[in-house]
Amino acid sequence: MNTRIMKLDLRLWRADRTLWVIVMLFVLLFGYGVFNGARWTQTRARQVADLQQRADETLAKSRAELAELENSAKPLPTPAPAAALPTGKNYQAVLPPATLSALAIGQSDLYPYTATIDIYAAKHALFNFYEQDNPLNLLAGRFDLAFVLIFLFPLLIIALTYNLLSAEREGGTLQLTLAQPVTLRAFVFSKVTMRLLVVLALAVGVSLLGILLSRTSLTGNGTLARLLLFVVAVTAYALFWFALAILVNAFGKSSIVNAVALVALWLLLVVVAPSLLNLFANAMHPVPSRLEYVSKIREADNYTRSYGQKLLAEFYGDHPELTPEGKLDLNDFTVRFYTVRQENQRRVLPAAEQFDEQLGKQQRLINAYRYLSPAVVMQDTLNDIAGTSRARQQHFVSQLHTFVDRWQEHFVPLVFRKTQLRASDYDAMPRFQFQEEATATIARRVTFGLLGLLAPTPFIGLLAFMKLRRYPVVG
Amino acid sequence: MIFKIARKEFLEMLRDGRFRYAAAIVFVLLAVALLIGVSHYRQATEQRRTAQTFDQQQWLQQGERNPHSAAHFGKYAFKPASTISFLDRGVNSYLGIAVWLEAHYQNPFRYRPAEDATPLHRFGELTVAVVLQLLLPLLIILLTFAAFAGEREQGTLRQLLSIGVKKNDLAAGKALGVSGALLLLLIPATLLGLLALSFAAADADGASGVGASGGRFTLMTLSYLLYFGAFVALALAVSASVKTARMALIVLLAFWIINGLVLPRAAADFAQTVYVTPSYSQFWDNVNRDMKEGIDGHDPQNQRTEEAKKMLLAQYNVSKVEDLPINFAGWSLQQGEEYGNQVFDKRYNELWERFAAQNRLQETSAALSPLLAVRSLSMSFAGTDFHHHRHFANDAETYRRMLNKIMNEDLMLNAGNANRSYTANETLWSRVPDFQYQLPDAAWALRTQLVSVMILLLWFIGTTLFSLFALRRMRVE
Secondary structure, eight states: OOHHHHHHHHHHHHHOHHHHHHHHHHHHHHHHHHHHHHHHHHHHHHHHHHHHHHHHHHHHHHHHHHHHHHHTTOOOOSSOOGGGOSTTOOEEEEOOOOTTTTSOOTTTTTSOOEEEEOTTOOGGGTTTTOOOOOHHHHHHOOOOHHHIIIIIHHHHHHHHHTTTTHHHHHHTHHHHHHTSSOOHHHHHHHHHHHHHHHHHHHHHHHHHHHHHHTTOOSSSTTHHHHHHHHHHHHHHHHHHHHHHHHHHHHTTOOHHHHHHHHHHHHIIIIIIHHHHHHHHHHHHSOOOOHHHHHHHHHHHHHHHHHHHHHHHOSGGGTOGGGSOTTTSOHHHHHHHHHHHHHHHHHHHHHHHHHHHHHHHHHHHHHHHGGGGOHHHHHHHHHHHHHTOSHHHHHHHHHHHHHHHHHHHHHHHHHHHTTOOOOTTHHHHSOOOOOOOOOHHHHHHHHHHHHHHHHSHHHHHHHHHHHHHTTOOOOO | OHHHHHHHHHHHHHHOHHHHHHHHHHHHHHHHHHHHHHHHHHHHHHHHHHHHHHHHHHHHTSOSBOHHHHHHHOEEEEOOOOGGGGSOOTTGGGSOSEEEEETTEEOOOBOOHHHHSOGGGGGOOOOHHHIIIIIHHHHHHHHHTTTTHHHHHHTHHHHHHHTTOOHHHHHHHHHHHHHHHHHHHHHHHHHHHHHHHHHHHHTSOGGGSHHHHHHHHHHHHHHHHHHHHHHHHHHHHHHHHSSSHHHHHHHHHHHHHIIIIIHHHHHHHHHHHHSOOOOHHHHHHHHHHHHHHOTTSSSOHHHHHHHHHHHHHHHHTOSSGGGOSSOHHHHHHHHHHHHHHHHHHHHHHHHHHHHHHHHHHHHHGGGTOHHHHHHHHHHHHHTOSHHHHHHHHHHHHHHHHHHHHHHHHHHHHHOTTOTTTOOBOHHHHTTSOOOOOOOOOHHHHHHHTHHHHHHHHHHHHHHHHHHHHHHHTOOOO
């Protein structure tokens, strides 16, 4: 590496006005991307905090009500107030946004982030009320940092490298430079390194600045590790595109042909390949049909409804409020209703789990196709780093299932025994706190992605360097 | 003269290896998209038909049951896809495929295909629409970026104009030549599309046969032709205005990138900033509160029920619920249902109007990006946009209300005082007709898209004027 070449190149660069424009443009784009991501994270954090607060407040209010009644030494009124009953209690479990989700909004705009857990919670249907959002916005996708990095960042690299050698050759300066004691390869290497450093400084610098400005806490568990992974991912992606640019330059065509070729490659790898892969992968490995799944769920529902009819023996099963007063004990109804629901779950869950398993298998197969496009691998990697991936959603769902069990274990005995609650019982009630995946797990997944990004680069680089041996230095 | 020029341009393009390769690739992609699109459509239609039949069967064979319990079991409505939707999947993967029509709840649609898909899905599916919206303009740019700038660099522009060829004739000739080359690609593609359409319609129910889709197909084709026309005019205009062919290519590519990649996302972001999407927990909070406390905070549930009861007793001139000639539970359930319907109408309309406002803003942003206009039109004519979804959701909701009414009325009129033990059987279930949905026609779709049509027309006219203007100012060397 020749630092003098690098310094001279930098000087030439600084004089070129158009490059400044491009650089400024990209600073704006990166900045806007991070800003958008940060705004999304803050909105989500606020929504989640609101829900969490209300969940806690509801329980606290009931507790306070009971405490007051207990302290007043008066006997509890009959019928007992709702606060003293184990029935009707629920908790709003939430998935807070990951610390660095400003980096990539990923799938977090698609998946539900909250579920109401009570004793009737059906593990296969936790999010049934939460699947609505403007589909056009979901289709368009979001203008976040991941978008700028995956789609537009390669264009920056192309803009800076398409005439790496061809400009010098067309200008006639290449012959002069190579007449001096420097090899073509060293020359190329130095220029590339300079551009690489500038481009990385730009991308990583603006991103990190944006993260800092959005007042993200960096001291959190694993945040620094994730930031490091982010830097590595951006570098890996950049290296791929640089290698490609050097290869195209090495063919010795004119600047404009280089530009067209690189843009064509960009188009192919970033725009066409992902959607083509999507088409093929889905045709080869179709996901199981939700319609069939619905039919199975309905069968189970149908059966338990008849069974429930026998058990409940009256249509007030669905409408206790229509019961004439004094006839039906609400607690009793709850017991029977719960039993029916459990029977329903017993029948439905195997079908649901089987569906999820099949779905997971097909998804893994489809996911394997992503290595054919660096854009998709990069998106996956950024999603994992930012904590907006499907894996994190599934982690949330499995924690929810555990929480449903805990909630039922805690409340069902109380309901069946018709226990009356005391204020102190409220402290023992389970509360949901999402546990992030271990940083090591994330790092392992991300490493696969990074390897996928880095794998083709050495081959492309090698090919490029071999071609450079026969580079037509003159005309 | 124009035709002579057109013919020359046409032949030149045909002989150009780049055009042949590019056109071949685009054609192959179109064919693949059509093939897989149709097969996917037929599979999905078959699955849907099976599911709908099975659901109707389950409904009819649910045995003896209290009508209100049957109303709680409810039915499922499965969203159909229009025959022509294999050309443009639109927003369908981000909308639920089925809705549970049960008592008391207007449920949201469930099981969005995108949730079951991998992140790869967010990059888009390669449908005919995507190829036509993104790749074909690129082909147009490739064919025309050097139309004038290239001739100028080679020196032939000066020669042409010196032998008396009029600038406008030259432009018209080039435009015609490019169009001819494109049609060479598009006509077989359209024929293939029609063939695919007839395949898709082969096992569709009568109402969505080829005839019904013909109008939509035609309108879609016209929209795309306008879009391509605007690009041809724009490319010619830029080629005429700019000094070198290289500059023309850069400008056009930059426009393509902004048009196709940047603006759709930026417009979506802008729309969501101006009209914030309410969170779904907020939505359900509002619904629940309205149900409990009455729509405007007056008239909470108990009060409502009490007043309704008093009115009913007065109407039948009795003093006790047991003396009523109708079953009180049935009657009050229907009252509750109708009140709930009002609440859902209000809240869902609020939500959907917010979405509609966001979408309208995005459609208006088409003033900066013709892709947004043609995307909106394409989705609408394919029947895969939010308007069509809302149409289906409203129809399904009307059906749900009818189903509930039939159940509640039976309970009300026939249960007498036997609340607990009253059951109905298949006679009652079969009184509820199977849900038949009729897709709205092409004219309906067109009426929802007037803004996009206007903007696309303006783009076409604007780019044509721009090219005429650029021609007049064009430097000859």
